[in-house]
Amino acid sequence: MSVATHDDIHAHDHHDHGPAKGFMRWVTTTNHKDIGTLYLITGLIMFFVGGAMALVIRAELFEPGLQYVDPHFFNQMTTLHALIMVFGAVMPAFAGLANWMIPMMIGAPDMALPRMNNWSFWLLPFAFVMLSSTLFMDGGAAAAGWTLYPPLVLQTGNALPFTVFTVHILGMSSIMAAINIIVTVFNMRAPGMTMMKLPLFVWTWVITAFLLIAVMPVFAGAVTMLLTDKYFGTSFFNAAGGGDPVLYQHLFWFFGHPEVYILILPSFGIISSIIPTFSRKPLFGYASMVYATASIGLLSFIVWAHHQYTVGMPLAGELYFTYATMLIAVPTGVKVFNWLATMWKGAMTFETPMLYAIAFVVLFTMGGFTGLMMSISPADLQYHDTYFIVAHFHYVLVPGAVFALFAATYYWLPKWTGHMYDEKLGKLHFWLTTISVNICFFPQHFVGLAGMPRRIPDYAVQFAEFNAMSSVGAFVFGFSQLIFAYVIYKAIKGGEKATSEVWEGAEAHGLEWHLPSPPPYHSWTEAPDQSLISELH
Amino acid sequence: MASTTKDAYYIPHKAQWPIFGSIGLSTLLAGFANYLNGASYGSTMMIVGLGVLITMLFGWFSTVINESESGIFNHQVDVSFRWGMAWFIFSEVMFFAAFFGALYYTRVLSVSWLAGDESFSLGTTKELLWKGFTGAWPTNGPGHVGGLEDGTFHPMGAWGLPALNTLILLSSGATVTWAHWGLLAENRAQLIKGLIATVILGFTFVFLQATEYHEAYTEMGLTLGTGIYGSTFFMLTGFHGLHVTIGAIFLTVVLFRSARGHFTAKHHFAFEAAAWYWHFVDVVWLGLFIFVYWL
Amino acid sequence: MKKTLQLLAGFWSVLWGVANAETGSGTGVGWGALNLPAGVTPDSHDIHDLHMTILWICVGIGILVYGILVYSLIHHRKSKGVVPATFHENTKLEIVWTIIPFLILIAMAIPATKVMIKVYDTSASDMTIKVTGYQWKWRYTYLDEGIDFFSSLDAKSNEARQLGSKIDPATVEHYLLNVDKPLVIPANKKIRILLTAADVLHAWWVPEFGWKKDAIPGFITDGWIKVEKPGIYRGQCAELCGRDHGFMPIVVVVKTEDEYKQWVAAEKAKQEVGKVDASKPLTLDELTAKGKEVYASNCAACHGAEGDGVPGVFPAIKGSKVALGPLADHLKLVLHGKAAMPAFKDQLNDVEIAAVVTYQRNGFGNKKGDSIQPADIQAYK
Ligand code: HEA
Ligand code: HEA
Ligand code: CUA
């Protein structure tokens, strides 16, 4: 097979060679790299927006008493912080990486469905404008937490339908992106690139995409029911009519639990790319990594009610969900052990991507342990809805997913821009971030266990010290991210020229390192040589 | 570089339609939201948004149809489209799964919890909150939400119109397959006849469904607001009806294209996509017939 | 690298501290509030023990995993001139590290199952209390005694917690953890708690009792407690329930059986006295004075102490069309509620309703001038 692009097809050429100029280039682009860039930039901007909201939360929680915001506004911040971080920062950033890297990694010219790819991205800005605008509406934004539980969420003012439709648009965007990724991987691989040769980043994204297609529609359905309950008189979540607020929780978490793995599986893929490169060793246990990822994906569908141990499920339900959830520790453990075995007897160096990867392994595992503790239903009767949970999920999300994104950015930035980033600043960013993230989130374990509920704007005085510490950590963490933005800016503007390999020995770890830095507009217009593929490990 | 068009994977450039789609869709939805909030301009905004969205659909599909007819889609592109459609249908299946899940949950769990099932808090819910509620399905809940004056309502039986509709949809599945055989055998007359029959059956289904709704609203005390039975009934059959309508429009487009001489025995992705979609709609109906109307 | 090590050492020493803290009480102050309380009920002891077991197992696995990692980071680095090995699989090893975690999990699941079965066994209880969550207070109904009252945040905390109150929370005793009227129960009796809610989800949680449970409108969920030590135990609502979710504490006073009986008798006597004669007309002043009280404890949370409401969410009473409109509409709204506005017909008696409605029609500069009598309410009903 050979591949060609539109440029080669003169019969249908509208006199356009290469991208359009100026702003319209970005609006009408069908190029996987352009779209990847758009996604990544959106992710970064939304990270700052969501982070600014987190800082409002942490400022209010710096000391007991209400200092800055009304409790109702505080709840809006909690809700939007989470929605924006999850749907605006982390998911688009991963989609951006997928767009940039997957065609390059599998030897394809572009994504399989380029026009749809454009639409997947261009729905997002509209969705976020709609979501942000709810802050300025009568009654403010939704304030029922990112889980949007009824009946509380039905008390939202004018913002409710906008919030629901934002979810619909985001869902469409994610589903289209996921379909594109699956089709690209199934149909666009270069000859010789068998499924069991795919880089793990590609594998993890295929499974993530499957999760997305399976669960986003369920979330869309659930919020549709919220809308009809409020405006069209249905009784899905109303006991008098035979419905049940807990029904919403089941639907939400059927989506929500796989969703949290959507946020972590691509991170696993990134870490599995970075650790071998900087250990100068092949990834240990490739096949078991693939199977472990698939098992995590499958298990994620059957554990959702571990978020609802306190709703009064029958005993059998509690026990079933306990056992099923605990099982996830096994394949996740396999991953952790494989990473250790990859480092073992390697010849490691510690550039910024590797530092982040190591911190990921350490801190994600810590979040995994607390996850496991919470999966034990009787113990979760204490942990549930406390800061212990907040600590858990920030450990898996911030030094988990977000660190993986930092690692990926440093790892591939030279490839994208053609310039090495500033290693000194990278390391500074790493140390500030890693230390402050722990100052921010570690104390939350303590206040949680000692009895501080989550989603409260004010707290009893015995929690004051740890909260103050946490807030300080959050601010240091937040402002350290300005370094990150600056490093990216600097690398785009210029710097030491990067070779095509970028990292010593990287060529053995992926096809992307065989393309020049920066790569040509269309990645692999000609399928890569078979020998390149067979030499990969 | 590839030398011939045939073995090149076609990558379009300069997609202007998606941004139209985003503008149209968000205007439509923001308009709807404003309408729900009681704003006077809501419905105008909806109409404008819908107009843009429909223009976008026309534009986008025409572009793709022209590309397809000019022969620049090679086999690999065709496979991409097929995978894409298949996964799209899977996402639709999961959307319906949410509502079937709601039906299952309420019928089996929440209603029995309300009606005092011992496995939920030893049955105290009924004793303390909803005395006298038996929980027999169909129900509009212990509060008798909606329904006729006295809070009762008539459920929709299975063996009248719904059974007829089942027959109609099943035969339409057969006619579309027959049309496909015609296409494969290069028998265009059979293709067109088959499609016409399918489209007519499809719209007949929608018409009968509308008749059923009319009766439910005017005579049976069965509305969207009739407790959980009304909610699940109308949301499930309503979304299904919407999908039948979309499918029938899709088939109509395919019919017009067939009449214009589009499609060949080897190259007819759009036809197959429509047919798959139609079968999916069919299967959902069987689920509805069994779990909503019959059992 | 050294920094990582120090950091790790720091974590583990803190964890060690946690594990050895055995605080036994969640009311410890400042840096001491580190761990789950050991609690005062059988469930809470079981759960605390279970928590410590799984925590230690995780710490153990953590030491192993991080130990190997740190060893590798120190010894297998390029700067030491290591030549990288090339191995990339080992089936035996992979099987081992699949099976062993699995066995560890089984070892954790067994005690977990035992505890959960006990927690769920609400049968054979000595008494039953129904707890209903409201935005934002709790209602306690003693099903066997016929005692029934509301319990909301105490006035001092309430004053201090207002935005810009300038009151230092540290000067308020049990800031945010105190109520106007606590739940009173006897020690050493198995008490079944039935939970439900009037408006949105809430969750009833006293950490020292070991569990929390959601209160769901229209449904009953349950749990049980058997408190071993008389004392005062505090907790909070643990499910986001709107604006003042952070301000609906739970206080349970556990008395010896005798003291409890005395309390019940006194409570019943008070209820007799509290029954007002609804047929007696009241003056406008009496009504507004009483109404002001009722308003402060029932309405101000949403409509604001000055009747300004929260724009877009809770309408203002000041200049409200309803409060200045026909009485029937006003009464209908207060008695039966609408959307987020709760129905007060079961929460307030006729006198209180008459008073608060009069207050709303005449306070906040509304000056409607009519005085609504309890008899009017009865007539309306
Ligand atoms: C990236 C996101 C992410 C990830 C990866 C996880 C991973 C896990 N989570 Fe987490 N979780 C969230 C995000 C995530 N979670 C969020 C956002 C919430 C809160 C939502 C909300 O309410 O708002 C939440 C809440 C949450 C709850 C609900 C708590 C409550 O509300 O009461 C539970 C309960 O079981 C849980 C469990 C787990 C488990 C068992 C894992 C496991 O996958 C972890 C597995 C990993 C390990 C165990 C470590 C490595 C393993 C080894 C080294 C092997 C050996 C180990 C053993 C044998 C112990 N999570
Ligand atoms: C991927 C997801 C993700 C990420 C990355 C984060 C990141 C952070 N989160 Fe978030 N969080 C969630 C997901 C996430 N969170 C979820 C799901 C919830 C649950 C919500 C719910 O209960 O419904 C939650 C809830 C939550 C709470 C609990 C709120 C409550 O219960 O009331 C807190 C409190 O400390 C918090 C803090 C933080 C902090 C400090 C960060 C930091 O990492 C943020 C870093 C900060 C920055 C990046 C800021 C940088 C910005 C600047 C320096 C610019 C400043 C400039 C201007 C203002 C112009 N988060
Ligand atoms: Cu009641 Cu939170």
Ligand SMILES: [Cu+2]
């Ligand atoms: Cu989960």
